[in-house]
Structure formats: C-alpha cells, structure tokens
Amino acid sequence: MYAASPLAADRSPDQFRRTAAVALDIDAVLCDLVGGCRATCAEFLGVAPEELSLGDNYYVPWEHKDPALTARLAPVMLDMWSRERTILGAMPVAGGLALASTIAAAGRLRSYITRRPPEVDFLTARWLREHGFPLDGVELHHVGGTNACKSVTARAVGAELLIDDSVHEATSALANGMHVVMVAMPYNRAAAIELAATYGDRFHDAADTAAALAAVTPEASS
Numbered sequence: 001m002y003a004a005s006p007l008a009a010d011r012s013p014d015q016f017r018r019t020a021a022v023a024l025d026i027d028a029v030l031c032d033l034v035g036g037c038r039a040t041c042a043e044f045l046g047v048a049p050e051e052l053s054l055g056d057n058y059y060v061p062w063e064h065k066d067p068a069l070t071a072r073l074a075p076v077m078l079d080m081w082s083r084e085r086t087i088l089g090a091m092p093v094a095g096g097l098a099l100a101s102t103i104a105a106a107g108r109l110r111s112y113i114t115r116r117p118p119e120v121d122f123l124t125a126r127w128l129r130e131h132g133f134p135l136d137g138v139e140l141h142h143v144g145g146t147n148a149c150k151s152v153t154a155r156a157v158g159a160e161l162l163i164d165d166s167v168h169e170a171t172s173a174l175a176n177g178m179h180v181v182m183v184a185m186p187y188n189r190a191a192a193i194e195l196a197a198t199y200g201d202r203f204h205d206a207a208d209t210a211a212a213l214a215a216v217t218p219e220a221s222s
C-alpha cells in the first residue's frame with residue numbers, strides 16, 4: 001500500500017514535482033494514438049487523415065470537417081482505438097521517449113498506466129518495447145473496463161505524481177492527494193484553469209510533453 005515519502009513534507013511543490021515517483025499515462029502523453037487512428041481510418045474507412053481533427057470532447061474526440069460524417073463515423077472510429085494496426089502504427093509523441101527515459105533513469109518511474117482495455121496489454125508492451133521505452137522495473141497497468149480511477153493504482157505502486165492529459169484522471173488524482181502534471185490538449189483547457197484554482201501548486205499545466213519533462217526534471221529551469 002502507498003506510503004507517503006518521509007521527505008514529502010520537506011519538499012516545496014516545485015521540488016516535489018521534480019523528485020516525485022511518477023505514474024505515466026501513455027496516450028497523448030507518450031503515444032500519438034490519434035495519429036495512429038487517423039492512419040487506420042484512412043486504411044479501413046477511406047477517410048483521409050488530414051480530414052480528421054481532434055475536437056474538444058475527450059470521449060468522442062474525432063471530428064470530420066463534415067459534421068454529418070462525424071456523427072456517422074463516431075461509433076466506428078471509437079473502435080479504431082484498440083485495433084492492432086492503430087496501436088502498433090502510432091508514433092511516439094515528440095519528447096515522450098525523453099520524458100519516460102529521464103524519469104526511469106532517475107529511478108522515479110513506477111508505472112505506465114493507461115485506460116486502454118486489458119485485452120491490448122501485449123500490444124501496448126510491444127509498442128513501448130519497439131520504440132525503446134524503458135520497461136525494466138516499471139509496471140504496466142491497463143485500467144480500461146474498470147470504474148476505478150488511475151490514482152488508485154498509481155498510489156498503490158508508490159507513485160506521487162501523475163502525468164496525464166485526462167481531466168477525469170487528473171481530477172481524481174488530485175482529490176486522492178497526488179500531484180498532477182497535465183499535458184495540454186484541446187479537451188482539457190477549461191478544466192486546467194479550474195484545477196489550478198482549486199489545487200494550486202499540486203497541479204501543473206504543461207503545454208506539451210516536452211514541457212512536462214521540463215516541469216519534472218531537477219535540471220530544468222522553472
């Protein structure tokens with residue numbers, strides 16, 4: 001069970017963020033699953049990748065420039081998330097490998113944690129391995145299909161800080177006592193303002209994955 005670091009009380013929020021044990025989300029933070037899905041939609045539905053954009057709805061994020069087509073394709077496109085072609089064809093997010101490697105090298109990466117369904121865990125592991133993400137000593141948790149928020153698992157493995165793009169996960173992690181670095185996406189902008197106002201220095205809004213790395217590494221300037 002999670003136990004607070006004895007040093008936690010001695011660290012400022014900024015120091016805490018730069019030294020904390022981390023649970024790391026995968027999609028949108030490390031893996032451009034949106035890009036993988038665009039490619040899969042092009043392959044299987046004939047929808048050109050450039051015609052799909054990421055909207056502001058986390059759960060139905062796909063938008064086609066033709067709203068009528070968006071409505072018709074939405075259920076089909078949701079299925080694209082967990083396809084082998086989508087997952088294995090997705091590229092790393094810029095800065096994602098540096099983020100994971102830096103934290104792991106410092107012995108701070110406790111877990112990759114994703115809301116992907118458990119059925120694709122072998123694909124996730126393969127993708128991480130093929131792109132050089134550190135796996136030794138790092139747990140990999142798939143929490144899709146459960147109602148439990150990621151922070152339950154994250155705290156159980158000793159993580160103090162969650163790096164994620166999901167409003168739901170960020171909110172529950174903060175409520176559960178963790179610090180959060182949120183990677184900015186179109187669907188989390190309004191919530192970022194509210195979370196910063198509510199949780200102060202325990203919440204950090206990062207413009208992208210590279211900014212998240214800068215926010216959590218001791219050597220980066222604040």
Ligand SMILES: [Mg+2]
Nearest residue numbers: 025027028165
């Ligand atoms: Mg994510």
